[in-house]
Amino acid sequence: MTIDSRFHDLGFGNKDIDLSTEPYDTNLLTYSNVGFGHKESFVVEENTYKNTRSLNFAYKKSILDKQRFSKVTFEDLVEKGIVDISKQNSKVFKIKNKLLTNPSLTLKVRKVSKKIDTNIYFNKISSKSFEVFNSSNRDIKVDYVANKTNKKLNLLNNLESASNDLNLLIDKSLIIQSHTVVRYDESTLEDKLIDPLNTSTGNYVSSITLDVNHTYVNGQFGATSATYSLQSLIRSNNSFFKFNTPQVLQDVIHFAERNTEIYLLQDPDDDSTRVLQELDPPINLNNYRISLESDTSYYVWFEAPAGAWYISTVRFPYETIYT
Numbered sequence: 001m002t003i004d005s006r007f008h009d010l011g012f013g014n015k016d017i018d019l020s021t022e023p024y025d026t027n028l029l030t031y032s033n034v035g036f037g038h039k040e041s042f043v044v045e046e047n048t049y050k051n052t053r054s055l056n057f058a059y060k061k062s063i064l065d066k067q068r069f070s071k072v073t074f075e076d077l078v079e080k081g082i083v084d085i086s087k088q089n090s091k092v093f094k095i096k097n098k099l100l101t102n103p104s105l106t107l108k109v110r111k112v113s114k115k116i117d118t119n120i121y122f123n124k125i126s127s128k129s130f131e132v133f134n135s136s137n138r139d140i141k142v143d144y145v146a147n148k149t150n151k152k153l154n155l156l157n158n159l160e161s162a163s164n165d166l167n168l169l170i171d172k173s174l175i176i177q178s179h180t181v182v183r184y185d186e187s188t189l190e191d192k193l194i195d196p197l198n199t200s201t202g203n204y205v206s207s208i209t210l211d212v213n214h215t216y217v218n219g220q221f222g223a224t225s226a227t228y229s230l231q232s233l234i235r236s237n238n239s240f241f242k243f244n245t246p247q248v249l250q251d252v253i254h255f256a257e258r259n260t261e262i263y264l265l266q267d268p269d270d271d272s273t274r275v276l277q278e279l280d281p282p283i284n285l286n287n288y289r290i291s292l293e294s295d296t297s298y299y300v301w302f303e304a305p306a307g308a309w310y311i312s313t314v315r316f317p318y319e320t321i322y323t
Helices: 160-175
Strands: 002-004 017-019 041-044 049-051 070-087 091-092 106-107 119-122 128-134 140-155 180-182 188-195 212-216 225-229 242-244 252-257 262-265 274-277 288-291 297-303 309-310 318-322
Touching: 041 318, 070 091, 106 119, 128 140, 140 309, 252 262, 252 309
Parallel strands: 188 212, 212 242, 225 252, 262 309
Antiparallel strands: 002 017, 041 049, 070 140, 091 128, 106 140, 119 128, 180 318, 242 297, 252 288, 262 274, 297 309
């Protein structure tokens, strides 16, 4: 007799089972492998049966046990007492503190009026009992100190555990993280070609404008110089632009200001590297100007605290943001 096994979806053995032959005629369930045990095969009465499919026994996702939180605490236990021992004798005493077992024991003979030659020692009888011996020819009093540090493992209740989780979350949120970014994103600048004579059309400008990446075009029709005034530009911490000069600069170009200082920085992040750009005497010292070089990019921004224009040929300055 051949039947279609109801368990063929488990991936074990053949889909068809012949109950007329051994060992299936004894007990079909004996040989039903539901994926528990050896993942590849198992042996019954010297017959090996192979799993043809990985069944991932039990729940297909990870089994998450409920985690129990605990904390370790330490407690110092100390007991002091007096033992009276007659001469050439011993006495057994017991530690009274129920929590103090197998302690460390310190003994000291109390002072007497007459110096005596004595030797005391003790013998541990049990975890809480000790026998102290008096080898002298006088009755003595012995002070003892028994001490021990107990280690205790305490399970935290759900409320305390949740409180600890919350405290960890709060501690993590209080960590200050810093990120260094460029203060001005030059990718947002609109590209403009700058023409000193304003004779060109299209994407050209004749004066410096903010939030623009200016690329200078050498002067046309005999022009040999150009001075761009920063006087009319808006002055705030958001005032910035970029200026590019050609590989061979045929013209003389200046940035100039009448009453606002202009500084050139060797390091855009270090204010101490700034150098004031002044006109040479006998011109009024309240006038400031910088001459531009060939094949150079000039990064220009206004520093409100200093009340001055800052210029770098390296990049815009970095700033640190805290989160």
